[in-house]
Amino acid sequence: MSTLQAVRVSCCHAKENCLDCKVRLVSVCAALESHELGALEAMAQQTAFAPKETLFLQDHRVDFVYNVTEGVVRLYKLLPDGRRQIVGFALPGDFLGLAMADSYGFCADAVGSVTTCRFSRQAFSSLLDGKPHLLRRLHEFATHELSLAQDQMVVLGRRTAEEKIATFLVGLRNRWARLTGVSVTVSLPMSRQDIADFLGLTIETVSRTLSRLAREKAILIVPDGVRLLDPQRLEQLAET
Amino acid sequence: MSTLQAVRVSCCHAKENCLDCKVRLVSVCAALESHELGALEAMAQQTAFAPKETLFLQDHRVDFVYNVTEGVVRLYKLLPDGRRQIVGFALPGDFLGLAMADSYGFCADAVGSVTTCRFSRQAFSSLLDGKPHLLRRLHEFATHELSLAQDQMVVLGRRTAEEKIATFLVGLRNRWARLTGVSVTVSLPMSRQDIADFLGLTIETVSRTLSRLAREKAILIVPDGVRLLDPQRLEQLAET
DNA sequence: CGTTGAGTTGACCATCGTCAACAGGAGTGG
DNA sequence: CCACTCCTGTTGACGATGGTCAACTCAACG
Numbered sequence: 001m002s003t004l005q006a007v008r009v010s011c012c013h014a015k016e017n018c019l020d021c022k023v024r025l026v027s028v029c030a031a032l033e034s035h036e037l038g039a040l041e042a043m044a045q046q047t048a049f050a051p052k053e054t055l056f057l058q059d060h061r062v063d064f065v066y067n068v069t070e071g072v073v074r075l076y077k078l079l080p081d082g083r084r085q086i087v088g089f090a091l092p093g094d095f096l097g098l099a100m101a102d103s104y105g106f107c108a109d110a111v112g113s114v115t116t117c118r119f120s121r122q123a124f125s126s127l128l129d130g131k132p133h134l135l136r137r138l139h140e141f142a143t144h145e146l147s148l149a150q151d152q153m154v155v156l157g158r159r160t161a162e163e164k165i166a167t168f169l170v171g172l173r174n175r176w177a178r179l180t181g182v183s184v185t186v187s188l189p190m191s192r193q194d195i196a197d198f199l200g201l202t203i204e205t206v207s208r209t210l211s212r213l214a215r216e217k218a219i220l221i222v223p224d225g226v227r228l229l230d231p232q233r234l235e236q237l238a239e240t
Numbered sequence: 241m242s243t244l245q246a247v248r249v250s251c252c253h254a255k256e257n258c259l260d261c262k263v264r265l266v267s268v269c270a271a272l273e274s275h276e277l278g279a280l281e282a283m284a285q286q287t288a289f290a291p292k293e294t295l296f297l298q299d300h301r302v303d304f305v306y307n308v309t310e311g312v313v314r315l316y317k318l319l320p321d322g323r324r325q326i327v328g329f330a331l332p333g334d335f336l337g338l339a340m341a342d343s344y345g346f347c348a349d350a351v352g353s354v355t356t357c358r359f360s361r362q363a364f365s366s367l368l369d370g371k372p373h374l375l376r377r378l379h380e381f382a383t384h385e386l387s388l389a390q391d392q393m394v395v396l397g398r399r400t401a402e403e404k405i406a407t408f409l410v411g412l413r414n415r416w417a418r419l420t421g422v423s424v425t426v427s428l429p430m431s432r433q434d435i436a437d438f439l440g441l442t443i444e445t446v447s448r449t450l451s452r453l454a455r456e457k458a459i460l461i462v463p464d465g466v467r468l469l470d471p472q473r474l475e476q477l478a479e480t
Numbered sequence: 481c482g483t484t485g486a487g488t489t490g491a492c493c494a495t496c497g498t499c500a501a502c503a504g505g506a507g508t509g510g
Numbered sequence: 511c512c513a514c515t516c517c518t519g520t521t522g523a524c525g526a527t528g529g530t531c532a533a534c535t536c537a538a539c540g
Contacts, residue, residue, distance in 0.1 A: 077394050080479055085394040099383035105390060132372045139379045143339035146382060149389035150345060154317050154325040156396035157440030161528065192487065200397030202529055207488055239320055401496070432519060442497055447520055 017041070021117075023069050026093035026178060031137030039127060040119075047118040049110040055096065058107045062121050065097025071114030072189050075106045076197065086198040088148065089190065091175055098142045100125055112189045154240070156200045164199040165209045166237035169219070169226060187225045257281070261357075263309050266333035266418065271377030279367060280359075287358040289350040295336065298347045302361050305337025311354030312429050315346045316437065326438040328388065329430065331415055338382045340365055352429045394480070396440045404439040405449045406477035409459070409466060427465045 018024060018037040032040060047066075049055060055066060055073060073090040087106055090096055096108055100121065128135050155167050173186045188195070196206045210226070213219045218234060220227040228234060258264060258277040272280060287306075289295060295306060295313060313330040327346055330336060336348060340361065368375050395407050413426045428435070436446045450466070453459045458474060460467040468474060 077390065077480070079394070079398060083398045085397045087390040087393050099387070100379075101383065105387050129372075132369075132375065135372060135375055135379065139375065139382060140339075142379060142382045142386060143341065146386045146389060147339070147345050149386060149393060150317065150327040152393055153327050153389060153396060154319065156393060157325045157437075158319060158323045197397075203487080204489085204530080205528055208528095211488070240317075443519080444498080444521085445496060448496095451520070 023093040031134045043123040045118045049114040055108040067117040072111040084197045166234040170238040185227045263333040271374045283363040285358045289354040295348040307357040312351040324437045406474040410478040
C-alpha cells in the first residue's frame with residue numbers, strides 16, 4: 001500500500017467547497033473573506049494519501065503546498081546513517097510549505113489515511129502577492145510553528161524521558177482539543193517509533209515509560225491512544 | 241554592570257544612517273529601497289546593552305522589536321526548576337520580534353556588548369501594514385529561523401556530544417562567514433555554560449569534548465574562540 | 481496455521497551527568 | 511606588590527539514565 005499514488009479525489013466531492021471545509025476556520029484560509037474563497041477554490045485540489053504514503057521529500061523542488069484536512073502527517077529529517085528526527089506532526093488545519101521556499105526542508109508522509117487541499121506553489125504564491133492579509137496569516141502560522149519548535153528544543157535538550165512523554169501527551173491532547181473538542185482520551189495514530197524519534201528516545205524507552213505511567217495509574221493504554229487518568233500529574237511533569 | 245540600564249546612544253551618532261548601516265544588506269531592512277529608509281530611520285533608536293544585560297524577558301509584553309547591529313544575544317527558555325535551554329544566538333543582522341506577537345516567547349540578554357536598532361512594535365507593525373515586501377522579508381526571516389530550529393532539533397534529539405560540538409562550531413563558522421568573511425578561527429563570545437545549554441549538554445561534557453578535539457588536533461583552543469585545524473573532520477561529524 | 485510487524489519486557493552496558501578538586505586570570509584591597 | 515577572592519574552565523572518579531541486544535507476546539493477514 002505504501003507505493004500507492006496520491007489520488008485526486010473526484011468521486012463524490014469533485015468540487016470541495018471551502019465554505020463547508022471542516023478546517024477552514026483553524027487554517028490559513030480563515031484569512032480570506034467568503035467572497036475571496038473562489039480564487040482559492042479554483043486552484044485547490046483535494047488530494048488523498050494512503051497510510052505511509054509520501055507527500056514530499058526533503059530537498060526536493062517545491063511544486064505544491066498543502067493544507068491538511070484529515071489525518072496526521074509525520075515531518076522528519078534523516079541523518080546519513082539513518083538516524084531520524086521527527087520535527088513535527090501536522091494535524092488537520094496545519095499548512096505544509098509555510099516557507100514558500102524552493103525546496104522542502106524535511107520529508108513528510110502520511111501516518112494514517114490523510115486528505116489534503118493541495119495548491120501549486122506558483123499559483124499560491126501569486127495569490128499571496130495580491131493578498132497581504134493572507135501573507136500575514138501565513139506569517140502567524142510560521143511564527144507559531146517556530147514557537148512550537150523552540151518548545152520542542154527545551155523538551156529535547158533539557159527534559160527526562162518521563163517528562164518528554166508527559167509533555168508529548170499533554171501537548172497532543174491540547175492540539176486535538178482545538179479540533180475535536182476536549183477529551184481525556186488522546187488519539188495516538190503514530191507508532192512508538194515515531195514517538196521515540198520525535199522525543200529523542202528509543203522505542204524501548206517510550207514503551208517502558210508508557211508502561212510505568214500506566215502501572216502508576218497516570219494513564220490507561222487503549223487501542224491507538226491513551227486515556228489520561230491523572231492529567232494533573234502529567235501537566236506537572238510537562239510544566240514549563 | 242549587569243544592572244546597567246539600556247542607553248539611547250546619542251553622543252556621536254544620534255541619527256544613525258540606515259544607508260551606512262553595516263548590517264542593512266543582511267537584515268530585514270534590505271527589503272526597503274533607499275527612498276523608503278527614511279520612514280524606518282525616523283522610528284529607529286540606537287540602543288546599546290552591556291554584557292549580560294537583559295533585552296527582554298519571556299512572557300513580557302512586546303513593546304519593542306530589535307535589529308541586532310553588533311554583538312551576540314543569547315535567547316533562552318527556563319524551566320521552573322532552573323534548567324535552561326538556549327534556543328539560539330542572535331548575531332548582527334538578526335531580528336528579534338519576528339512574531340510581532342503580544343508577548344516574547346523567550347528571554348534575551350547580551351552575551352558581550354551589544355548594540356541594536358530598536359523600534360516600537362506598534363510603529364513597526366504599522367509600517368508593515370503598508371509594505372507587503374517588508375512583511376515578505378520578515379516572513380522569510382521567520383521561516384529561516386524555523387529551519388534553523390528544526391536543524392537544532394536534530395542536533396538535540398539525535399546527535400552525540402562530539403557531533404553536537406562539531407555541528408555547533410561549523411554552524412557558527414558559517415554564520416560568521418556571511419558577516420565577517422571566511423575564517424578558520426571561530427569566535428566564541430559565549431561561555432561554556434551557554435554552549436552546554438544550547439546543545440543539551442553539561443559544561444563538563446562541553447569542556448571535555450573540546451579538550452579531546454584539541455588533543456586530537458581537530459581544533460586549537462584560543463582565547464574567546466577556537467581555530468578549526470581539521471575542518472573536514474568537523475564537517476564530517478556535522479554532516480546532515 | 482505460519483509469517484510478519486508492532487509492542488513489551490528484561491539483562492546488560494555506555495554515554496553522559498554529578499560531584500569534587502584544582503588551575504589560572506581578573507579584580508580588589510591591605 | 512602581593513594576598514585574597516571570585517569566576518570560569520578543566521580534569522578525574524563515580525554513577526544513573528537511557529541505549530543496546532535479545533527474547534517474547536499478540537494481532538493482522540495471507
